[in-house]
Amino acid sequence: MEKFIPDENRLKSVSENYKAIKHRVEEAAIKAGRDPNDVRLMAVTKTVESVYINKAIEIGADLIGENRVQEYLGKKDELNLDGVEKHLIGHLQTNKVKQIVGEVDMIESVDSIKLAKEISRVSSNKGVTTDVLVEVNVGKEDSKSGIYIESLEELLCEIAELESIRINGLMTIPPICESEKEVYKYFETMYKSFIDIKDKKIDNVNMSILSMGMSGDFEAAVASGSNIVRVGSAIFGARKYF
Numbered sequence: 536m537e538k539f540i541p542d543e544n545r546l547k548s549v550s551e552n553y554k555a556i557k558h559r560v561e562e563a564a565i566k567a568g569r570d571p572n573d574v575r576l577m578a579v580t581k582t583v584e585s586v587y588i589n590k591a592i593e594i595g596a597d598l599i600g601e602n603r604v605q606e607y608l609g610k611k612d613e614l615n616l617d618g619v620e621k622h623l624i625g626h627l628q629t630n631k632v633k634q635i636v637g638e639v640d641m642i643e644s645v646d647s648i649k650l651a652k653e654i655s656r657v658s659s660n661k662g663v664t665t666d667v668l669v670e671v672n673v674g675k676e677d678s679k680s681g682i683y684i685e686s687l688e689e690l691l692c693e694i695a696e697l698e699s700i701r702i703n704g705l706m707t708i709p710p711i712c713e714s715e716k717e718v719y720k721y722f723e724t725m726y727k728s729f730i731d732i733k734d735k736k737i738d739n740v741n742m743s744i745l746s747m748g749m750s751g752d753f754e755a756a757v758a759s760g761s762n763i764v765r766v767g768s769a770i771f772g773a774r775k776y777f
């Protein structure tokens with residue numbers, strides 16, 4: 536196999552981009568009258584080679600998100616993950632649950648009772664508790680996974696009954712929007728639902744994390760109450776799929 540030679544310019548731009556995005560997240564929080572420490576920046580690392588991920592970590596990234604179980608498991612030994620929190624953010628098939636439980640700090644993409652039950656079962660067998668977010672399909676798009684908002688509370692209550700799985704909040708990917716106004720509408724719908732459920736104080740339903748906002752819309756998400764923004768291409772550059 537050919538030795539992989541990192542691109543120095545890309546390493547430099549990863550570090551500059553990370554700092555710039557971090558700064559923009561903080562500015563967006565301040566502008567919204569929020570404490571900048573309440574909003575975490577996740578570096579989304581799908582398709583990105585380990586050297587560039589390690590560069591982001593070196594610069595200060597303390598939260599990374601991967602989409603695919605196989606890809607993450609293949610890369611993790613090359614990553615300097617000391618003190619770094621790892622989240623799975625991509626759609627998870629039930630047959631992959633066994634491989635990922637215990638390997639990440641949170642699964643953000645729980646969208647069915649079937650998946651939650653499997654996470655619960657595997658977690659119990661491994662003697663761990665798995666932290667999760669429930670993914671909401673806020674735009675009701677066929678192309679996206681996630682539960683519709685109308686069915687959210689029922690799903691949360693069902694998951695809350697399961698052992699070895701802990702609900703921490705919600706995640707969403709809104710539709711691609713023509714205008715900023717439109718994306719705000721989706722983010723605000725999510726925030727309202729997040730607060731409504733939090734106020735109901737349902738047993739075992741902890742609503743502390745609202746994960747929304749990506750490269751193109753993280754500032755709007757922060758303005759709307761997000762506390763994890765998941766940014767990939769604005770840090771690492773456009774993705775090349777392999």
Ligand SMILES: *Cc1c(COP(=O)(O)O)cnc(C)c1O
Nearest residue numbers: 579624749750765766767768769
């Ligand atoms: C890829 C991805 C992101 C980041 O997308 P960018 O537009 O590159 O910032 C965020 N969240 C999820 C779930 C993703 O799959």
